[in-house]
Amino acid sequence: MKQTLFTLSTAVLLWSCAAKDEKKDVLYPESASTEKKSPEEFGKELFESTGNCFACHQPDQKIIGPSIEQIARIYKDQNGDMVSFLKGNEKPLVDPDQFSVMQTNFAITKKMSDEELKALEAYIYSHLK
Numbered sequence: 448m449k450q451t452l453f454t455l456s457t458a459v460l461l462w463s464c465a466a467k468d469e470k471k472d473v474l475y476p477e478s479a480s481t482e483k484k485s486p487e488e489f490g491k492e493l494f495e496s497t498g499n500c501f502a503c504h505q506p507d508q509k510i511i512g513p514s515i516e517q518i519a520r521i522y523k524d525q526n527g528d529m530v531s532f533l534k535g536n537e538k539p540l541v542d543p544d545q546f547s548v549m550q551t552n553f554a555i556t557k558k559m560s561d562e563e564l565k566a567l568e569a570y571i572y573s574h575l576k
């Protein structure tokens with residue numbers, strides 16, 4: 448009888464471990480969804496983390512830098528090339544007097560891939576009303 452109980456509890460233990468593993472498998476595709484994120488979502492993430500852009504750019508009010516919405520509007524109106532700007536290849540269109548403040552960030556954006564820069568651009572354009 449004792450033996451049977453032992454076997455039974457071992458089986459239950461093993462089963463619960465197996466069940467946990469199964470759960471992990473189900474969760475996995477979700478946590479690996481980085482590739483499935485839309486460019487806007489990926490851009491938002493970069494904007495708020497790696498890029499630290501959020502420190503100076505808020506969605507609809509000027510803090511240190513112009514608002515995201517203002518940047519989007521001016522770039523759309525003037526058909527600006529934001530990716531090229533972030534690579535350090537363009538003249539500023541939004542607030543040339545403050546360009547030197549923005550320029551310090553090119554150290555970060557120049558290291559970003561085209562995909563990352565396009566994601567930032569998509570995130571900025573998503574603020575157009």
Ligand code: HEC
Nearest residue numbers: 498499500503511512539540541542543545546548549552
């Ligand atoms: C230290 C503050 C600061 C940070 C951090 C910062 N910016 Fe800026 N940004 C500015 C200021 C100030 C301007 C206005 C000067 C200008 O227009 O170049 C600006 C302007 C811009 C413009 C408009 C450029 C133009 O054509 O005039 C874009 C696009 C931009 N920032 C994107 C970003 C992105 C993307 C990041 C994050 C990788 C970022 N900024 C981080 C301060 C900052």
